[in-house]
Amino acid sequence: xxxxxxxxxxxxxxxxxxxxxxxxxxxxxxxxxxxxxxxxxxxxxxxxxxxxxxxxxxxxxxxxxxxxxxxxxxxxxxxxxxxxxxxxxxxxxxxxxxxxxxxxxxxxxxxxxxxxxxxxxxxxxxxxxxxxxxxxxxxxxxxxxx
Numbered sequence: 001x002x003x004x005x006x007x008x009x010x011x012x013x014x015x016x017x018x019x020x021x022x023x024x025x026x027x028x029x030x031x032x033x034x035x036x037x038x039x040x041x042x043x044x045x046x047x048x049x050x051x052x053x054x055x056x057x058x059x060x061x062x063x064x065x066x067x068x069x070x071x072x073x074x075x076x077x078x079x080x081x082x083x084x085x086x087x088x089x090x091x092x093x094x095x096x097x098x099x100x101x102x103x104x105x106x107x108x109x110x111x112x113x114x115x116x117x118x119x120x121x122x123x124x125x126x127x128x129x130x131x132x133x134x135x136x137x138x139x140x141x142x143x144x145x146x
Contacts, residue, residue, distance in 0.1 A: 001041060002014060002015040002046070003016045003017070003037070003046070004016070004017045004018065004045075004046040004047075005018050005029075005035075005045060005050050005062070006019055006031075006047065006048075006049070007023075007026050009023045011025050011026075012046070018035065031054045032058055032061065035068075037069040039068055039069065042071065042074055043071055043074050043075075044074060045075070045076040046077050047066075047076060047077065047078045047079070048077070048078070048079040049080070049081075051078065051098065051100060052080055052081055052090070052099065053095055054097060054098065056098035059098070060118070063108060063120060063123070064119070064120065064121045067123065067146075068121075070143075072146040073143070074144065076123075076141070076142040076143075076144075077139075077140070077141050078138070078139075079137050079138070079139055080137060080140070081096070081136055081137050082100055082101065082102065082130075083099040083100060083101050085135070085136050089136055090136075100138065108125070108142065109122065109123060109124075110122040110145075121144065121145075122144075123142040123143065123144055124142065124143045125142060127139065127140060127141040128141075
């Protein structure tokens with residue numbers, strides 16, 4: 001099973017879309033709530049141009065929920081603007097509520113500052129590179145460490 005977080009109006013074949021706005025085909029979901037799937041039920045999560053549109057305080061909940069619903073061999077594909085590459089573009093969009101930077105992945109990998117446990121489930125980073133379609137964005141593939 002495949003899902004798309006923050007799917008927007010764009011419908012993806014064989015993918016369940018989740019967004020806080022109803023576009024006539026997707027499931028209504030607010031990023032502050034649990035993702036409505038069982039543990040280890042999902043094979044693939046697409047998260048394109050979504051994280052920057054939610055408050056940073058919600059990231060831990062969103063990532064931990066994705067970790068929970070992904071199968072052990074599942075993957076999460078992220079496309080997100082990297083503020084270190086283009087702060088002007090990242091800040092110009094008034095719908096951007098948070099910024100992504102290279103160091104964010106350290107928290108997801110469990111490389112926390114001063115070894116303090118702040119509650120993120122651990123992820124393996126399979127890919128982290130500039131996005132070929134938009135150089136200001138990062139293209140990231142994560143796998144839950146279960």
